[in-house]
Amino acid sequence: MSARIAFDDGLLAEDCLTRVPGVRLRRLAPADAAALAAGLNDLEVAKNLVAVPHPYGAEDATVFLRGPAASPHMLCAGLWVEDSFAGCVAIDATAGFPELGYWLVRAHWGRGIVSAATRALVDLAFAATAIEKIVSGHFVDNAASAAVLRKLGFKPAGVVETRSRARAEPVRLVAMNLEREAWAAGRPTIETARLVMRPPLMADADEIAALANDGGLPLTTAATPRVRRPEEARAFVLQALRRGFPADASFCMRLRESGALIGGIGWRDAGADEVELGYWLGADHRGVGLATEAARAALEAAFETTGAATVKACCRPINPASRGVLERCGFQWSGAGHMRPQASGGSVPVDRFRLERDVFYSLKAWGAAAIRTGSATEAPAGALSRPAERA
Ligand SMILES: CC(C)(COP(=O)(O)OP(=O)(O)OC[C@H]1O[C@@H](n2cnc3c(N)ncnc32)[C@H](O)[C@@H]1OP(=O)(O)O)[C@@H](O)C(=O)NCCC(=O)NCCS
Incomplete structure (x- = not known):
C-alpha cells in the first residue's frame, strides 16, 4: 500500500447506527477511560487480543485514548448498547493494510452485537475512503471471532504464530482479509x-x-x-x-x-x-x-x-x-x-x-x-x- 489512509475526522462526528436497534458506534472520549479499562481488565477478553496486557487499568486506557485512538490513521469507536459503554471497534491504518479489531464486554456476548458493529464500521471505512482491503485475524481457539469475520465476508489468508500480551505462551492466529470487491458484492x-x-x-x-x-x-x-x-x-x-x-x-x-x-x-x-x-x-x-x-x-x-x-x-x-x-x-x-x-x-x-x-x-x-x-x-x-x- 502506497500512502497511509487518514480517516476524516467527521466520520464519527455523529453516532453511527447499526443493524441492531440500540447498538451504536460513538467517537471515544477521555471520559470513557474507566469503562474501557473495566471491560478490558477481563482475561477472557484480553487473552483473545494481541496488544492488551493483563491486568489492564485506567492509566492504560488513558494512554490508548490519547495516543492510537486519537490518530487520524485509526478509525476507532466506542460500542454502545443503549446507554452503556460496551466495547470498542477499530480500523487501524497506522501501518500496513488497515486492520480491523474489536472486543465486547463479556456480559453482552452472543447477541449479534459485534457482528452488527463491525459491519457498520467496515461499511463506513470502505464507503468513505478508497481502502482496497481490510485485514484482520483471530486466534485459532476463538470461534466466536472467526464467525464474526466470516459473516462479514473475510477470507482466510494463512496461519501465523504470534504472541498475546495477556497470555504466557505463543498463540496461532488465522489471518483474514476482506477485499473491497467482496465487500461491495455483499x-x-x-x-x-x-x-x-x-x-x-x-x-x-x-x-x-x-x-x-x-x-x-x-x-x-x-x-x-x-x-x-x-x-x-x-x-x-x-x-x-x-x-x-x-x-x-x-x-x-x-x-x-x-x-x-x-x-x-x-x-x-x-x-x-x-x-x-x-x-x-x-x-x-x-x-x-x-x-x-x-x-x-x-x-x-x-x-x-x-x-x-x-x-x-x-x-x-x-x-x-x-x-x-x-x-x-x-x-x-x-x-x-x-x-x-x-x-x-x-x-x-x-x-x-x-x-x-x-x-x-x-x-x-x-x-x-x-x-x-x-x-x-x-x-x-x-x-x-x-x-x-x-x-
Ligand atoms: C469475539 C467477540 C467480539 C464476539 O462478540 P459477540 O457480540 O458475542 O459476537 P456475535 O454475537 O455478533 O457473533 C458471534 C458468532 O460466533 C458464534 N459463536 C460464539 N461462540 C462460539 C463457539 N464457541 N463456537 C462456535 N461459534 C461460536 C455465535 O453463534 C455467533 O455466530 P452466529 O451469529 O452465526 O450464530 C466477543 O466474544 C469478544 O469480545 N471476545 C473477546 C475479544 C475478542 O475475541 N476480540 C476479537 C479478537 S480477534
Whole structure:
C-alpha cells in the first residue's frame, strides 16, 4: 500500500447506527477511560487480543485514548448498547493494510452485537475512503471471532504464530482479509429491469451534486434532502452511511446498461411500524417510468426488510409527476399538510400519501425485483429472488 489512509475526522462526528436497534458506534472520549479499562481488565477478553496486557487499568486506557485512538490513521469507536459503554471497534491504518479489531464486554456476548458493529464500521471505512482491503485475524481457539469475520465476508489468508500480551505462551492466529470487491458484492442491492440501486459511496458525492443541480423542478418528494452542492452531497452521503440499515436506507439509482447515475431513492424510519419513502430523478431521465420502476422495487425491499405495516410519502401539489409515481405504486392520498423539507427553507404545502402492506402485495403484479440485503438473517423468505449470500 502506497500512502497511509487518514480517516476524516467527521466520520464519527455523529453516532453511527447499526443493524441492531440500540447498538451504536460513538467517537471515544477521555471520559470513557474507566469503562474501557473495566471491560478490558477481563482475561477472557484480553487473552483473545494481541496488544492488551493483563491486568489492564485506567492509566492504560488513558494512554490508548490519547495516543492510537486519537490518530487520524485509526478509525476507532466506542460500542454502545443503549446507554452503556460496551466495547470498542477499530480500523487501524497506522501501518500496513488497515486492520480491523474489536472486543465486547463479556456480559453482552452472543447477541449479534459485534457482528452488527463491525459491519457498520467496515461499511463506513470502505464507503468513505478508497481502502482496497481490510485485514484482520483471530486466534485459532476463538470461534466466536472467526464467525464474526466470516459473516462479514473475510477470507482466510494463512496461519501465523504470534504472541498475546495477556497470555504466557505463543498463540496461532488465522489471518483474514476482506477485499473491497467482496465487500461491495455483499452490500444491499436492488435490481430491476433497467436499474441497479446501491447505497451511496463518498466517491459518488460529486456526481450526485452535479445531477441534482439541474435548476429545474426535480421529480422529487418533499422529503428528499437537498444535495445540490458538493459539500451538501458529501454530508448527505455521510448521513446515509451512519444510519442503520434496514430501518433507514438510501440508494443511488444507476442505469443497468451504462452505469450512469440517474437519481436516488430510500426510506427512513417513521416510527410505529411505518417508514417514509423519498426519491428524486435527474432532469434527463424523467418521463420514461424510471421513478415508478425504482419506487416499486424500493417499496418491496422496504416491506421485506423492515417488516413495516405501512409506507408513507408526501409530494408537493406542484409536482404531479411525483404524485403519479405514488399512485401507480398503490399509494392513497391521506390528507394535505405542510412540511419543512430543508433546515434552511420555509415550510411548504404537501399532499400526504399512505400505502398499506396488504394493498401493496395485492397490487404487485409488476414482477419481483432482485434484492440482496447484505445479510441472510434480516429478511424473511418472500417472493424476492436473492443472489446467494457469501459464506
Ligand atoms: C469475539 C467477540 C467480539 C464476539 O462478540 P459477540 O457480540 O458475542 O459476537 P456475535 O454475537 O455478533 O457473533 C458471534 C458468532 O460466533 C458464534 N459463536 C460464539 N461462540 C462460539 C463457539 N464457541 N463456537 C462456535 N461459534 C461460536 C455465535 O453463534 C455467533 O455466530 P452466529 O451469529 O452465526 O450464530 C466477543 O466474544 C469478544 O469480545 N471476545 C473477546 C475479544 C475478542 O475475541 N476480540 C476479537 C479478537 S480477534
